[in-house]
Amino acid sequence: MTAPPGARVDIGKLTLGHELGRGRHGQITAVNGLLIRRTWAAAVKIYWPDVLRELDRAVLERLVAFPGQLALQDSRWLGENTTWPVVLAERGGAVCGFLMRAVPSEYGYPGDSYLDDAHTGIADADRLRMLQSLATALARLHEIGVVVGDLSPRNVLFSYGSPGRCLLIGCDAMQLNGETALSQVEAPGWEVPVGEAKTTMASDAYKFGLLAIRLLARDPKSRDESAIASVSAQLRRLAVASQHLDPMRRPSPNAWVGALDEAARAVELYGRCG
Numbered sequence: 001m002t003a004p005p006g007a008r009v010d011i012g013k014l015t016l017g018h019e020l021g022r023g024r025h026g027q028i029t030a031v032n033g034l035l036i037r038r039t040w041a042a043a044v045k046i047y048w049p050d051v052l053r054e055l056d057r058a059v060l061e062r063l064v065a066f067p068g069q070l071a072l073q074d075s076r077w078l079g080e081n082t083t084w085p086v087v088l089a090e091r092g093g094a095v096c097g098f099l100m101r102a103v104p105s106e107y108g109y110p111g112d113s114y115l116d117d118a119h120t121g122i123a124d125a126d127r128l129r130m131l132q133s134l135a136t137a138l139a140r141l142h143e144i145g146v147v148v149g150d151l152s153p154r155n156v157l158f159s160y161g162s163p164g165r166c167l168l169i170g171c172d173a174m175q176l177n178g179e180t181a182l183s184q185v186e187a188p189g190w191e192v193p194v195g196e197a198k199t200t201m202a203s204d205a206y207k208f209g210l211l212a213i214r215l216l217a218r219d220p221k222s223r224d225e226s227a228i229a230s231v232s233a234q235l236r237r238l239a240v241a242s243q244h245l246d247p248m249r250r251p252s253p254n255a256w257v258g259a260l261d262e263a264a265r266a267v268e269l270y271g272r273c274g
Helices: 049-054 058-068 072-081 123-144 201-217 226-231 233-242 252-271
Strands: 006-009 014-022 026-036 041-048 087-091 094-101 156-159 165-169
Touching: 026 094, 041 049, 041 072, 041 087, 058 072, 058 087, 058 094, 072 123, 087 201, 123 156, 123 165, 123 201, 123 252, 201 226, 201 233, 201 252, 233 252
Parallel strands: 006 087
Antiparallel strands: 014 026, 026 041, 041 094, 087 094, 156 165
């Protein structure tokens, strides 16, 4: 069976497999015998009762319909690089969750694990390529009207191997064209400055810079730019600017892409930046 885009499905008609995970919004379960876009293994996210009470179903419907409104190349990219909601799941005629692609096995490094000392085996060049992949993805999302908001390691996975690709999850909590289906929250330690809106392109820029600092420092709590400075003076300038209290002065994710590529090439060739 293949799931048509923008459809609704009765969860009772699905063949559910094993549980894949639980989060603050709901439980994720594998769906057997179903492919998303004829390509990817499917999963269903069923919201907790308290989340359903505050869910904006109209916005969730617009999230589900969104890929079908994009140009083909953008729709394909969204499917390949995120776990975007693609089919509404219903129980008794009422929306209770949605279908999405399951996370492939090659995407590991859950949570903060790729930031800390336990994964110092990830070389600087690979860390830079991971960041380049994420910066490219964030820039692409911003171009099509999507803001991540809760940008932190719990919603960003990287693939094993080199170059590491990223996969963005928790997409039902993202903002689309200024609208959100769920109340906006932030992971502890990844909050924007007090008084600032949680879900803007500037908040994404702030949190991306913080992730860059921590990934190069190999420390999930660091705010010290010295490690990133030792890799590239240009990256340090971007990192410092990303943490500016004035949101308008932060570099966009797209501004990082070339600098990260240049730094990664230098490390790959010489073991350091030029």
